[in-house]
Amino acid sequence: MIIQGKTIPKAKKEAFGKSLRVKKEYEFKRIIENGTKKRGGSLIVFRLLGAGVEGQKFGIKMSRGIKRAILRNKIKRVLKEVLRKNKDKFDKNEGVVVVCRCKTGQVNLRKLKEELEGLIR
Numbered sequence: 001m002i003i004q005g006k007t008i009p010k011a012k013k014e015a016f017g018k019s020l021r022v023k024k025e026y027e028f029k030r031i032i033e034n035g036t037k038k039r040g041g042s043l044i045v046f047r048l049l050g051a052g053v054e055g056q057k058f059g060i061k062m063s064r065g066i067k068r069a070i071l072r073n074k075i076k077r078v079l080k081e082v083l084r085k086n087k088d089k090f091d092k093n094e095g096v097v098v099v100c101r102c103k104t105g106q107v108n109l110r111k112l113k114e115e116l117e118g119l120i121r
Contacts, residue, residue, distance in 0.1 A: 016084045022059030022097060031059070031095040040115045042106070044099040049091055057095040058083045065103040075100060078109050082116045089120055096120075 022028055035048035060079050066072045079098055090096060098116065 016058070016080045020056055020058055020084075020087070022057045022095060027057065027095070028059055028061065028097055031057075031097045032099075035095065035097070038119045040119050042100060042102045042112060043115050043119060044101065045116070045119045046097045046099070047090075048095045050093045054093070056087060056090055056092060058087070059095075059097040061097060061099045063099070063101045063103075065101070066107065067104060071104070071107060075102065075107065075109065075112065078113055079116060082113055082120075086117065086120055 022031065031048045032046050035046040038045045038047075058080075060076050062072050062076065066075070079100065083096065083098070100112070102112070
C-alpha cells in the first residue's frame with residue numbers, strides 16, 4: 001500500500017488458518033490416544049510431538065454439556081485466540097487438542113482463557 005509516496009508494510013497475518021487445524025477425526029484420535037495429557041478444571045490439553053504430525057496442528061473439541069451454539073462458538077473463538085497467540089510455545093511438529101468439558105451454568109470465558117494459558121506453559 002502506498003500513501004503519499006510512502007510504502008506501508010503489510011500487517012503480519014496471524015489468522016488461525018486451515019493449515020494449523022486438526023481436521024480429521026483420526027488426527028484427533030491419534031493425538032488424544034498417544035499424546036501427553038494436562039488436566040485443568042474445565043480443560044484438558046493433549047500434546048503429541050511428531051508421529052506423523054506435519055507442522056503445528058491445533059484442534060478444539062467441545063463437550064455436549066453446552067446446548068447453545070452461540071456460547072459454544074464463543075468459547076471456541078476464545079480458545080483459538082489463546083492458541084494462536086501462544087503458538088510459538090509449541091514445537092514445530094506438534095499436534096495439540098484442547099478438550100473443553102464445561103457445563104452451561106459454569107462458563108466463565110476469562111477463567112477458561114487463564115486456565116488454557118496456564119496449561120500450555
